Amino acid sequence: MQPRKTTIHDIAIRLSLSASTVSRALNNSPRISLKTREKVRNAAAELNYKPNHLAMNLRKGKGTTIGVIVPRLNRHFFSHAISGIESVINPTNYNLMICQTNEDYETEVKGLQSFVNHRLDGIIMSIATGTKKTGHIEYVVKEGIPLVLFDRMMGKISVDQVFNDNFAGSYDMTKHLIEQGYRKIIYFSGPLHLELYTDRYNGYRKALADSSIGFENEWLFTDVLTQSRGEEVAKILIKSDNIPDAIFAASDFSALGALLVFKNAGYAIPGQIGIAGFANEPFTGLISPAMTTLEQYSEELGRSAARMLIERMEFTTGLGAPNFVVVKPKLIVRGSTLRVPAGKERNEELISETV
Amino acid sequence: MQPRKTTIHDIAIRLSLSASTVSRALNNSPRISLKTREKVRNAAAELNYKPNHLAMNLRKGKGTTIGVIVPRLNRHFFSHAISGIESVINPTNYNLMICQTNEDYETEVKGLQSFVNHRLDGIIMSIATGTKKTGHIEYVVKEGIPLVLFDRMMGKISVDQVFNDNFAGSYDMTKHLIEQGYRKIIYFSGPLHLELYTDRYNGYRKALADSSIGFENEWLFTDVLTQSRGEEVAKILIKSDNIPDAIFAASDFSALGALLVFKNAGYAIPGQIGIAGFANEPFTGLISPAMTTLEQYSEELGRSAARMLIERMEFTTGLGAPNFVVVKPKLIVRGSTLRVPAGKERNEELISETV
DNA sequence: AAAAATTGTGCAATCGATTGTACAATTTTC
């Protein structure tokens, strides 16, 4: 345990130079002779000098840390998005500070505030489902801190955003279900105050309408995103003897809950009921029947978000119009909705690599 | 976009006070009258004052950020450990900075260095499998930065550590397999330079020895941790017609790979071959047959690590002897090793809640 | 009522690095 870390002053004293010369030498200023620069570098190495980023950032008025706020780290979608962000950020001088909100509004506000206090240079965030107000985000934007919103978009705010074409993905999935002969298609939605979920819902409705299938209000269940909620609703459906042709869930997890309950209750999937999710979580390829879902290209979303943020931070002067990147999800058809002749197992060949 | 953020000086000018008085007032110093404190607080709120943590930390010589380094965020084990850490850290004034190494040594060194440069106040880390040297860790300890090692322990280093009793977990699992009648039990290990994996391996060997089962060298496969490696090895076993009674993998993922390959090749699990993993990843309860594995209580490990770190940071003066917390993994028996009478499906009742 | 104790506030140094400006030393120019 060293009593004090070495500073540029220590180097300066050692070499009988001034601190400013040392600073310039370490920053390769052309005003310092090559010989001196060399000497300073050697002395710095000998004394095990490590620059104090706090002091640097304070003086420069800017740092090198980017904050990332996600609802949950243990979601395939988000952890891969973070990998994407890292792949762009790591080669730069920036560092990543990650915070998870557990889908909670208060935690989100607190995390964002902490980022502002720490004078982070940029923020990439995905809004919690519990968030209904946007004041905290607008505040950050007003403060002039570059911000990119990601996955959970927010049409009202004028800020860079990266997200999936949820409408299109949902539309494609619904069309697929219809093609497979399903008609009465129940929909498990997330909270409809999030555009993400209204878009998905609207895609579903549009596909039904385009196929002249009359939607009925009781087909919609909101706030069904978790496995346990999926199980609950599935049990309700069974109990009320109100068995749909298919269930399309805006979340793989609630789709999983439903799938397990129906399977356990003896229903043939996809024969009697088809089940589809959204996100292509790894488990969807492992269960049986393997689940039809939508791939969201999370790493690519993360990379785009990071690229946009760096663009904002380094090249854009002032605000300028917000940019948008939209990625279309890909339909992944698996056994849970594919009505093939007999009970032919086909999930193995569709296993997705998890590691 | 404000031109400049308000500082305590701005507040001081506004109230015709000095910056020091403002600082003291905001910190609730008893040397400042209550009336003044009140006035200062109001003015601060009006001017939308946000303390600059950079300056604060610089002056105080310490900050409020704790760094966490994990090999992978998208592992159930680590993301839940982080949740555990958060549950302890969030109620305090500390913030979390998270970094993932992707099991790579270089990335680990770089991340750790960045933490040191940013003068983080404490570090919780889990060593990458790619890490064979420990100089970078010893360096941090010598610098006097509180550090807690977690999950991947390192006996050589004198530092606080939190980890599973891998030997006991492995021993229990092997005993279970033997009780189920399996004899020729192949073992998929991780890299044996990590104590984590030697401990698991030794637990397995001890259990075999205690049951007087002769171990043979070709039963051991090292560096089989991923799904794809598990698949590879399983295919090799099948091709060489060297079918074991059971496979015990030090990773759920390689166990999964083997399970899928054997299942696909028409082997009855657990009838002809038993398969067990380690970690209780969520998918283990979802596949069929559901997989026997070991629960590691990751959240509890995370909480312990965080508590130990805070203890170090706030209460311990100097170094003192390192503390250890050891958590015993729990055997989770499921269909992949349980030889029940007929092909009775029993995985549903053992599904673990994923959300 | 003078001395002592208490209370409230300000001054100035400090944390570690950066940077505009000034100045001395050296080299170039005429």
Place this chain on the structure above:
DNA sequence: GAAAATTGTACAATCGATTGCACAATTTTT
């Protein structure tokens, strides 16, 4: 060889908040 241009380095202010010490104002003690 003196003046001008160039080069290398130092001084001091600065970023924003904290804190030891000093000092003035007020209250208490005797």
